Amino acid sequence: MQGKLISWQAIRSRVMVFDAALAMIIFLIISIGIVTLYSAGMDFPGRVEGQLRNILIAFSVMWLVANIPPQTLMRFxxxxxxxxxxxxxxxxxxxxxxxxxxxxxxxxxxxxxxxxxxxxxxxxxxxxxxxxxxxxxxxxxxxxxxxxxxxxxxxxxxxxxxxxxxxxxxxxxxIFLAGLSWRVLITLVLVVAASIPVIWPRLHGYQRDRVMTMIDPTTDPLGKGFHIIQSTIAVGSGGISGKGWQHSTQARLGFVPEQTTDFIFSVFSEEFGFIGNCVLVVLYLLLVIRGLMIAANAPTLFARLMAGSVTMIFFTYAFVNMGMVSGILPVVGVPLPFMSYGGTALVTLGMGGGILMSVQRNRKLVQT
Incomplete structure (x- = not known):
């Protein structure tokens, strides 16, 4: 009987590795993503099935990484x-x-x-x-x-x-969490700002066009500014409560580009409106807050730095994607985390989630 109990505890310690709060937040975002993708991908057969397969792979990677202690990760x-x-x-x-x-x-x-x-x-x-x-x-x-x-x-x-x-x-x-001083950080910002006249001519033509289009997309409304204009129209047309699920006219009529990948947020905004956006933003904020809590309580410097970095990845993904879809940042091809269709990015995010869960799990093991 005691042997069976020990075996069950050993299995349970390997299976039940997910941080409950973090896993629930990710699950809710993925669920919203699947619902939105079903609507956005009606003209793209196989997208929902493909995304469910990607999610399964991502969760498998998340579970695998969550089982690897931070000390072992450091060796790799x-x-x-x-x-x-x-x-x-x-x-x-x-x-x-x-x-x-x-x-x-x-x-x-x-x-x-x-x-x-x-x-x-x-x-x-x-x-x-x-x-x-x-x-x-x-x-x-x-x-x-x-x-x-x-x-x-x-x-x-x-x-x-x-x-x-x-x-x-x-x-x-x-680098910042390792102890980079604010004085050095401010100096770097000033150096980057002063380097813009040197960096600008070295950018590719399409990269300069993206920046200029972001500043004023109406200069080329049927060309380079078309995607941003149509995306912002979709975001704004959702109003307070949205047009309803599967009623996003901009996406259904083919005006929104990459509506299942980089621009899925515009479809979500049109269908669920300002209220839906607030719910989604709150979920991403909770994801970041939970990640920072895990980082703050990490048992080693390595674990704290990795958890903080993964949390910054989640924040940057969400901020840049929502910013470019809303027209306040250049279009740079960044997916919305756990919502946009795609395998590679989802697996990377799953790996990041696994790192956070590994740090949290091993903190508990150290305490016990």
């Missing part, structure tokens, strides 16, 4: 980072070109190595700062900037500005 930091950078170099040398961008490499199927770096880069930075805990100097932050700059430079060169910005946000969160 250097191999994963090195492997990711090697893949980015391979993409630059002989990657697959699609729509003018060299972002993929064929390994039997096309994969996008830049997605790996959203987790690999903060993982490497967290490992680096853990090794130097208690004796950080300004030189360590320079080394950290180089660790961050290598993948960001390779990703920006593809070009993939959206993913590069996400990697910057995740990596910078680690």
């Amino acid at each position: 930091a250097i191999p994963i980072y090195t492997f990711g950078v090697a893949l980015l170099i391979a993409v630059a040398l002989f990657g697959t070109v699609k729509k003018g961008a060299r972002r993929w490499i064929n390994v039997g199927t096309d994969i996008q190595p830049s997605e790996i770096m959203k987790i690999a880069t903060p993982l490497m930075l967290a490992w680096y700062f853990q090794k130097r805990e208690g004796g950080l100097r300004w030189k360590d932050f320079i080394v950290a900037a180089v660790i961050l700059g290598i993948p960001v430079g390779l990703i920006a060169k593809q070009p993939d500005l959206g993913t590069a910005l996400l990697v910057v946000a995740a990596g910078f969160a680690v």
Whole structure:
């Protein structure tokens, strides 16, 4: 009897690894996403079934990572980072070109190595700062900037500005949480602002067009500004309570671009209105708050930095996507977390959720 009890406890400790609050928030967002995708994807057969398959894979990855202690994750930091950078170099040398961008490499199927770096880069930075805990100097932050700059430079060169910005946000969160002073942060902001005249001419033409279109989309309403104009019309036409499920005229008539992926928020806004948007924003805020709570209570510096970085990834995804769909940020191709159709991004987010649950689970194990 005692042997059976021990076996059940061992199985239970491996199966019941999800943080209840975090899992519930993610489940609610995914549920809203499936309902919205069903409406947005009526003209795209197989999207809902495909997304359910992606969700199953993402939750499997989340469960697997949640079972890996942070100490074990730390051992994989250097191999994963090195492997990711090697893949980015391979993409630059002989990657697959699609729509003018060299972002993929064929390994039997096309994969996008830049997605790996959203987790690999903060993982490497967290490992680096853990090794130097208690004796950080300004030189360590320079080394950290180089660790961050290598993948960001390779990703920006593809070009993939959206993913590069996400990697910057995740990596910078680690550097800031490791102890970067506000004085240095303000100096960096001023340096970046002063560098805009130098950076602007080096941007690709379509990247400059996106910024200018964001400032005034009416300058080319039937061309480069068409997508932003139609998206903002969809967001605004939802009013207070929305037009109702499956009644998004902008999406149904084909005016909203990428309505099942990057612009799914415009469909949701048109159907559920301001009230629906408030509910969704609250859920994302709860997701971020729960992530920060897990980070604050993490047992080690590495775990705290990784949890904080993953939380920043969730925040950046949601903020940038809602901002670009609403017309206040340039269109950079960032999906809405746990809602947009897609496999790679959903698996990356699932991995991030697993890291948070691993940190929370091992904090409880340390306490007991």
